[in-house]
Amino acid sequence: MSAEPETSNIDETPFIDETRDAKSRYGRFNLAVIGGTGVGKSSLVNAVFGHDLAKVGKGLPLTHGVQYFSDDSLGIWDVEGFEIGSTVPPAEQLRGYLQEIAKRPNNEQISVVWYCVKSNDDRLTKADIAMIDELSRAGLPVILVLTKVDWSRNPITGQRGVSKSVEEFVNWLENPVDGHGQPMSIGYERVILTSTSDKHGKGKGHGLGELVAETLSLSPKNEQDAFRIAQRLNLPWKRELARPVIAAATAAAAGAATVPLPIADAVTLAPIQLGMMARIAVIYDIEMKTALSTSSLANLGAQLAGRALASSLIKLIPGAGSVVNAGVAAALTGATGEGWLRLCEHVHTGKIKLDEMNEAWNQYVPGFLDVLRKMAEQRVGK
Ligand SMILES: Nc1nc2c(ncn2[C@@H]2O[C@H](COP(=O)(O)OP(=O)(O)OP(=O)(O)O)[C@@H](O)[C@H]2O)c(=O)[nH]1
Ligand SMILES: [Mg+2]
Structure with a gap:
């Protein structure tokens, strides 16, 4: 591009200053994504935030199985490492992780948790429940995210539906009862069904709009703008x-x-x-x-x-x-x-x-x- 006469009068510093100022003013939204290996955590993060933070962000391995990825507006705590068969129960391992995270700077503190469970698991394990309660006791809002939901369309009504077993799982999650049929309360705020693709690995996914809406509403006021910026849906x-x-x-x-x-x-x-x-x-x-x-x-x-x-x-x-x-x-x-x-x-x-x-x-x-x-x-x- 040829230089126009005014070029010499234009100073780009307002752009650079304002960029820096806006970034620090909007701040960062931090999400913890917790769930077993392969449940679809990374796929969810990619679908909602649009880029693979694990590839582009700065990674910080906190400890075995816990990693922090961040860019300006978004931080992700990716938690998958619970040593099965360890003498330390998962909830206790998680408590240890939370204690480590609490020592990190302010702009890395978790705002919302997506606790991810595969929708074709037919129940929450005792360990899941203990971990969710651990999160809730730490004051963190937890969204229970059912992943890899396989929706199908009813050929007559055209409505999308899930399998009977997923439906039963969701019903139980919404009104959980223990082995004796007694109602119990588990520390999640909401249950959301999601998929990031269909079973052939195609399609754009479902339930993600609801997931971002719920995440925004559970976020602290001062991180909502950062979340609006980080999400892409x-x-x-x-x-x-x-x-x-x-x-x-x-x-x-x-x-x-x-x-x-x-x-x-x-x-x-x-x-x-x-x-x-x-x-x-x-x-x-x-x-x-x-x-x-x-x-x-x-x-x-x-x-x-x-x-x-x-x-x-x-x-x-x-x-x-x-x-x-x-x-x-x-x-x-x-x-x-x-x-x-x-x-x-x-x-x-x-x-x-x-x-x-x-x-x-x-x-x-x-x-x-x-x-x-x-x-x-x-x-x-x-
Ligand atoms: N059918 C279907 N497959 C999915 C969905 N989401 C993820 N997958 C597939 O499940 C596999 C694991 O997904 P990831 O997103 O890597 O899971 P993860 O929880 O991050 O796994 P780790 O990082 O290994 O713990 C990949 O092959 C995905 O393509 C979904 O909604 N539907
Ligand atoms: Mg992953």
Whole structure:
């Protein structure tokens, strides 16, 4: 890309600063995934968080069978190692693990537990119950996740159903009784049936939407945004986080142009817009460092201020004249934010590859009509 005249005036540091700031503000959500080997823990994590943290994250083997993987918004405690036949019962082994985890830094502390059991096991073992109660006593909210559920469709009603034995297992889990038929209580909050594929290893899975909804509702308030960012199944949650960021930047841009800016000075809007874009990229969990080089970031800023603010364009905007007033600044920033949000969504959902982002942005830069539309919205909003 050839350098545009404004490039030298654009500083990418607001983008980098805002990225760092947003990451630390949103923080990290920590999930413990507990279950025997092969029950489908890693598959679940991949289906919900979209990448194999075990491969890309920083792994920390705490002790035999317990590993911690993390990136900015997500930490996973992967717990599978219970030494069968050891003289120490699993619940006690687990207590030891929890004690070790408690010594770790604040941003690694478990918020929610997925206790995973294969749906075709027909019962919880005594050891399972003891472990779940151990977790619950430690104050951790536990979701009992039944994995590898084999749903089938009733050919007549078209409804999805599970086998009789899974249904019985779920009924028991919802109202557990002991060997004498006496009701008992086990320390999980909810039972959720899931699959990450069908029995042929295909399909997109089921029950995962419910799993993320329940996980969010059991998360502490201050980790909910991190969870919304880390998960990849619910796009509206991300939009809900991004919209206020655009609104704030729009207001800031209007404020910066209270005294109308000569077009040549309109690059003063770039830091506001770059900051906004950084925050949105964090919400969509897009690692901009790999998407855009520093020089292309600066170019991006130049495009924001340059292309959309081309003076020929501004002159066409009624009432704008040769300066950028508050209304134009707000409309430009709002339209830029919307364009960027769409691009980030498309990268997030895989429609656009990360390394194509730089070129793709051209198609998302707001045009004249977008800006006019935003201005009309503002008038209606007043
Ligand atoms: N049919 C079916 N197979 C699944 C499902 N989820 C996982 N599997 C398969 O089960 C096997 C084990 O899955 P993993 O996700 O690796 O299980 P894990 O609990 O992480 O296993 P370990 O890390 O070895 O303890 C893999 O071959 C998966 O493809 C599912 O929902 N349905
Ligand atoms: Mg695994």
